[in-house]
Amino acid sequence: MAGKQTIRIALTGHRPSRLGGYDYYSPVNIAIAFKLREHLLSHIKQGKKIIAIGGMALGADTIFALVALKLKKQGFPVQFEAAIPCMNHEKKWPKESQEMWHSIVDQADFVTYTSTMYYQPYLMQVRNEYMVNSCDELIAIFDGSKGGTANCVNYAKKKEKKIIEVNPMALVVEVKGDLLKSDCDVMMHQANCQSTMGSGIAKQIKKTFPEVYKVDYESPLSPKEKLGKYTYARVQNQLKPVEVVNLYGQFRYGTDIQHTDYEALRSAIFGYLEDLKKRTHNISDLKVGVPKFIGCARGGGDWNIVKGILEEAAEAFFVRIYTYKLGN
Structure with a gap:
């Protein structure tokens, strides 16, 4: 993506239970997707090219990946990096969620495993730190509650990264x-x-x-x-x-x-x-x-x-x- 300025945008966010559920076409999830699409397009309108970095979890990560890949398919200057936290990340998910995970990985321009270990909870934060360290800007789908998303946001603040917060409880x-x-x-x-x-x-x-x-x-x-x-x-x-x-x-x-x-x-x-x-x-x-x-x-x-x-x-x-x- 040489030539125009490239901006690397990572996302952290909540799981489906704190958003619009597992149906990624539910009204709340569509509203989140619309906000993400608008934000990415605002950079594109400034002549920038985007590398979107997603953590590949269920919920906000999946919504972000779907938005980025759709923009790419529509011809916009967007590439997607799948930042995967461990070797068996998706194995215990429902079959439908596993299939979507694999579809996203197959369409990704870059696939990065932030660990070669099998699942351990702390590896999610290792993945988050990789994304924050790699990005120019972090989008947080964040309602203020404690947990992995809050940990990622706090790490980004420590690293003095630009943070765009979208509260999933405050949407049209x-x-x-x-x-x-x-x-x-x-x-x-x-x-x-x-x-x-x-x-x-x-x-x-x-x-x-x-x-x-x-x-x-x-x-x-x-x-x-x-x-x-x-x-x-x-x-x-x-x-x-x-x-x-x-x-x-x-x-x-x-x-x-x-x-x-x-x-x-x-x-x-x-x-x-x-x-x-x-x-x-x-x-x-x-x-x-x-x-x-x-x-x-x-x-x-x-x-x-x-x-x-x-x-x-x-x-x-x-x-x-x-x-x-x-x-x-």
């Missing part, structure tokens, strides 16, 4: 389905400040959960005072009690102009989540849902900007925000 996750029939603990939608709730998902909420419309039109705030704020009601859906939130991210309604006010929407989301955190103390275990294209389908907003606001909120409050879309 896309799913297919009906938000109002989901298992979310919190459902947020954008409302205008005129107390109409007359179209889109707002109309469905008004019909399904009249209490939510009641807190909207009974708010003591004037329409101008509402902008950037929120109201909410505790309701019972088909599964459990749910908090449904009116986010006042637009003053008026209509299809003539862009009505979504990004700062108002951000203020409403952050204000509500801050209040929720004070009331419940820990919101990282709660499932928060919004309609995909919130503020865009009828408010005229730009989804890339709105999704950025959601990602900012997810990272700030360590909560997963699920975007729901019906159909394909």
Whole structure:
């Protein structure tokens, strides 16, 4: 990969149980893959070539390998190094996981065994130290818990390596389905400040959960005072009690102009989540849902900007925000 600048990027991260499970096409795992792909592409857009170094474990390592190999297959300047910690690394895994491991090794540009010994737990850290010593940058899929990932991050800090942290508990996750029939603990939608709730998902909420419309039109705030704020009601859906939130991210309604006010929407989301955190103390275990294209389908907003606001909120409050879309 001579010519352009080459950057060596290693990854450390949690096992499937702390991510989206063993299905690498689960919504959470896809969200992690999307974040990794975006980051690698950001380097490529700067004219860099990438050597991605993966530790070949189940979970984050496998997601990283699949992302790197797909970029390579699509013609991007990416090579993959499989850093294998021991001679029988995959032997006790389920058959399907072993097959994926071998497929990744077969497609790797470089295969490095960091030990010629058979499995011993400490060899995982030997592998981690090799990756950190070899890389220019470390990506950590890390929720802050103790364990091998934390040990790798601490070693990278000691070596003064650049670290990019992605908290798997703080993501925007896309799913297919009906938000109002989901298992979310919190459902947020954008409302205008005129107390109409007359179209889109707002109309469905008004019909399904009249209490939510009641807190909207009974708010003591004037329409101008509402902008950037929120109201909410505790309701019972088909599964459990749910908090449904009116986010006042637009003053008026209509299809003539862009009505979504990004700062108002951000203020409403952050204000509500801050209040929720004070009331419940820990919101990282709660499932928060919004309609995909919130503020865009009828408010005229730009989804890339709105999704950025959601990602900012997810990272700030360590909560997963699920975007729901019906159909394909």
